[in-house]
Amino acid sequence: MNKLFPRVKTDKEIEDLSDYLNPDNFSQVTFESQPKQKQVNIRMSKELLEKVKIASKKEVIPYQQYIRRSLERKLGAE
Numbered sequence: 050m051n052k053l054f055p056r057v058k059t060d061k062e063i064e065d066l067s068d069y070l071n072p073d074n075f076s077q078v079t080f081e082s083q084p085k086q087k088q089v090n091i092r093m094s095k096e097l098l099e100k101v102k103i104a105s106k107k108e109v110i111p112y113q114q115y116i117r118r119s120l121e122r123k124l125g126a127e
Contacts, residue, residue, distance in 0.1 A: 081114070 055062070093101075098112075105115035 076109070 101115060102112045105112040108115060110118070
């Protein structure tokens with residue numbers, strides 16, 4: 050059963066949430082645990098940057114994080 054999570058104002062109104070626990074009511078969360086010590090500046094074409102931004106929106110992350118994650122995946126796989 051897919052029910053949208055209701056807006057509640059009191060604790061009494063949210064005593065039973067079991068009807069609302071389904072994958073559609075949750076979103077994926079990722080955490081970056083390693084500190085970033087260095088900053089890197091790169092130049093790229095407008096077209097490439099737009100493609101990166103579109104791809105990052107699909108993953109719901111900032112585009113700088115998408116670039117870093119893509120590099121980590123590529124270099125970590127080797």
